[in-house]
Amino acid sequence: MNSVELAPHRIAGLLAPAVDRVFRAGMLAGRDGGGAVLAQRYGGTAGTGFLVDLRTRLAAPGGRVDGPGFAAVTRYQDPVACSRAVDKQVAYGMLQRSADGTLSASERGAAFLSELYQVYADVTEELWAGHDERVSRMVAALGRLLSYALVLADEEGDDGGSAFTAMAPPYEPDGTPSGVLLLNRLGTLRYHRADAHAAAWAAAGHTAVSVAALPAGPERTAIELETDRRAAGPYTALGAEERLTLLADLAALPG
Template identity: 75%
Template sequence: MSEDVELAPHRFAGLVAPAIDRVFAAGILAGRDWGGAELSQRYGGAAATSFLVEFRTRLAAPGGTVDPAGFAAVTRYRDAASCKRALDKQVAYGMLHRRPDGCFTATERGLAFLTELYQVHAEVTEELWAGHDARVLRLVEACGRLLTYALVRAEEDAESAGDAFAVTTPPHEPEGAPPGVLLLNRLGALRYHRADAHAAAWTAAGHTALSIGELAAGPERLAIELETDRRAAGPYVALSADERLTVLADLAALPG
């Protein structure tokens, strides 16, 4: 295999993104369908819990805080006023505490919800990916290396990663968390790394969150996607070409 031609980091970034999206979505949807929706209802429903779920990897950590820049980055494709109203509701429900500087943390009730949510994700990923233990463990290890590389780069060069990645990493991994939970949340963090790369690419091309959503397929869209791959490629140098191929094969083999 030629690392330079067949699976160079920027090419791999484009290939692996939809595979990561599929496996991550399968785990999140399974969590919702196999207990997550009922759990949410016990705490007030989506109106009370949605941002806790979305920012779980930061808010579940001791002292975990979401800052305004990170919140705006994660919700960049949604209406800002609607997001603020939704956040206001979750503060009113007593699930989140908002500080005068605009940062927010989970309340005691919010932390109780997150503890139960992590347990739901543990149970559903164990069932969803049963029989694939070796693949899950390989992916957990590979994703861990990728995140470590990206976090080190972010410390060295603030422009190497954006605000969405910064506010969701490192993902909170409580002691004893099973491999399925580790994989789900590490994949989620990698998705935010690419999301920031995509935003940087369309911003450099003169677009806004609104205009990029309306941009039709064509040369300009393709150029932005290729630039996204280039910007998202950094962490993948942490894997050899053979390891990149193994990651693709393991992701493809996981049910969901």
């Protein structure tokens, strides 16, 4: 029975809400634990919004997100509103945009991201205090998942529309605390599933707008099952017990 329950496509579906819960808890803790105050020093949301979203790539020296990658990351948002928001962040001196639409952090933006990483270090240490062994185990498992996901993406080829390849691997400078590693690896894994979901609803004839309005029912269920199938590949890098352990560890984290 366990072998069926822990098949890669099955664990992909089971892990998705657990990954979302823990990631969102970490991000909320960051906002309430100093991130919002920090952002105000750099122009507030108008100046920093996409830097937060793209932090795991733009914090890297020379880190960039190209136009198709940005479109994939923001596929559920209004592209006109996104363009205007980028305009503001460029005007604030936080983002730089090249002629082809590629985004990078300015010197000021990089300074903000460096401070933001420290905020996440502080809040995740507090949020997940007492779970050091569990966090370290998840960091290791997620590292293997993301590495294999990148291998699979390379083998399949990237046509420039992948949020995951735009954001992976997350920037992890030497000395990055385990809590930050966990938060950012979870966030990057979410982009992998987001791509799988987009491929599933596109194959079913939907757009980002129409699928968002799709009610619960057989069609949505079929899209979710197809998403699980498409998202399953990286989980073959873990054994059945490791998959179950990852699920149990996520469930045990507060937040």
